[in-house]
């Protein structure tokens with residue numbers, strides 16, 4: 001098999017408790033976990049896909065939404081991923097408004 005493997009790194013971003021870890025588990029393992037704890041720093045999970053014979057490896061970087069982890073960790077990852085998924089909780093409007101701060105930080109990090 002000579003097909004190349006493509007690697008894509010995705011960053012999960014959003015306020016604490018919006019479901020980033022659960023969504024990451026769902027995408028990578030197929031199931032929502034029954035119990036999760038607040039992420040500390042950054043976790044990492046993978047999913048291998050086969051799309052029309054192309055091998056694709058998704059790397060999902062699941063970050064901590066808690067403020068105290070934000071500055072130190074996230075800037076580095078913003079520079080080193082292909083895409084950022086901004087996650088919010090549909091029944092918590094504050095978590096949607098909270099994305100503004102995360103997006104502003106992304107642009108600061110890129111400078």
Ligand SMILES: Nc1nc2c(ncn2[C@@H]2O[C@H](COP(=O)(O)OP(=O)(O)OP(=O)(O)O)[C@@H](O)[C@H]2O)c(=O)[nH]1
Pocket residue numbers: 014015016017018019020021022023034035036037038039040063064065066
């Ligand atoms: N009802 C409901 N609860 C959810 C859903 N996704 C996650 N939860 C719950 O919300 C809580 C927080 O989920 P996490 O996935 O840890 O959230 P997070 O964004 O990773 O949180 P941090 O690690 O603190 O940034 C947990 O108790 C989950 O069980 C969902 O789609 N529906």
